[in-house]
Amino acid sequence: METILDKIIAQKKLEVAELQRSGFRYEEVRPHVSLVENLKKPGVTVIAEIKRASPSKGALNVEVDVKEQAKQYELSGAGAISVLTDTNFFKGSFQDLKDARSVVSVPLLCKDFMIDEVQIQKANEAGADIILLIVAALPVERLQELYRYATELGLEVIVEVHDEEELEAALAIGPAIIGVNNRNLKTFEVNLETTERLAKRVVSSGALLISESGIFTKEDVVRVQRVGAQGILVGEAFMRADSVADLFGALRI
Numbered sequence: 130m131e132t133i134l135d136k137i138i139a140q141k142k143l144e145v146a147e148l149q150r151s152g153f154r155y156e157e158v159r160p161h162v163s164l165v166e167n168l169k170k171p172g173v174t175v176i177a178e179i180k181r182a183s184p185s186k187g188a189l190n191v192e193v194d195v196k197e198q199a200k201q202y203e204l205s206g207a208g209a210i211s212v213l214t215d216t217n218f219f220k221g222s223f224q225d226l227k228d229a230r231s232v233v234s235v236p237l238l239c240k241d242f243m244i245d246e247v248q249i250q251k252a253n254e255a256g257a258d259i260i261l262l263i264v265a266a267l268p269v270e271r272l273q274e275l276y277r278y279a280t281e282l283g284l285e286v287i288v289e290v291h292d293e294e295e296l297e298a299a300l301a302i303g304p305a306i307i308g309v310n311n312r313n314l315k316t317f318e319v320n321l322e323t324t325e326r327l328a329k330r331v332v333s334s335g336a337l338l339i340s341e342s343g344i345f346t347k348e349d350v351v352r353v354q355r356v357g358a359q360g361i362l363v364g365e366a367f368m369r370a371d372s373v374a375d376l377f378g379a380l381r382i
């Protein structure tokens with residue numbers, strides 16, 4: 130059966146073809162700010178996400194003022210901001226990334242489904258410091274090629290995994306950062322046990338660990354920090370929060 134991830138990747142292939150047809154090219158190595166440095170600081174680094182909508186939850190905050198939200202995240206102490214740039218499934222855009230870049234100086238993650246170099250160029254041009262590579266979305270060879278390509282442009286990479294097999298494929302690259310997604314992108318099931326299960330292997334590899342998805346409370350943060358997470362990636366909770374600053378306060382440990 131075709132999963133949502135299959136559908137997203139099929140759409141990405143069309144977008145890549147369109148970008149290539151348009152002749153888009155941007156291979157500048159521009160200055161970046163580092164998420165790795167923030168993850169190495171004491172405490173848990175919060176990566177706050179701008180996520181208008183999602184396949185699993187529908188509309189979250191479709192009309193969000195991206196510049197205002199990004200400023201709130203930075204003022205409240207975010208160690209990085211993630212911007213979902215996919216339009217078809219998440220209602221985001223590269224303009225959202227540019228808007229965030231125009232108002233904050235913290236590291237910016239272009240959260241998209243990367244399958245080709247041209248998307249990485251687009252992320253870099255729009256102001257990203259970090260890109261995401263999802264192991265479940267890529268053949269191992271492409272994963273390695275895209276990782277190398279992004280790092281050569283000076284970008285940092287979060288290599289995202291959801292199970293043991295994906296984690297071994299990720300570790301073969303020797304990545305600086307592993308993101309363990311608590312959400313199964315095929316079934317939408319979310320469980321923090323995923324981080325708890327995979328953390329030991331990540332930590333023993335020397336990679337920095339980010340726990341992604343399904344984090345709403347201080348108890349959730351404590352759970353993933355206890356097993357070694359240096360960072361958390363939080364979308365829905367911030368997009369639904371009445372006060373970003375209050376939620377930051379509540380999640381701080």
Ligand SMILES: O=C(O)c1ccccc1NCC(=O)[C@H](O)[C@H](O)COP(=O)(O)O
Pocket residue numbers: 133134178180183184185186310312314341342343344362363364365366
């Ligand atoms: O969020 C989804 O529904 C989703 C579906 C299919 C692929 C990816 C998806 N989300 C991307 C993410 O991983 C999250 O936006 C991110 O980790 C934050 O999660 P949350 O705090 O649970 O919003």
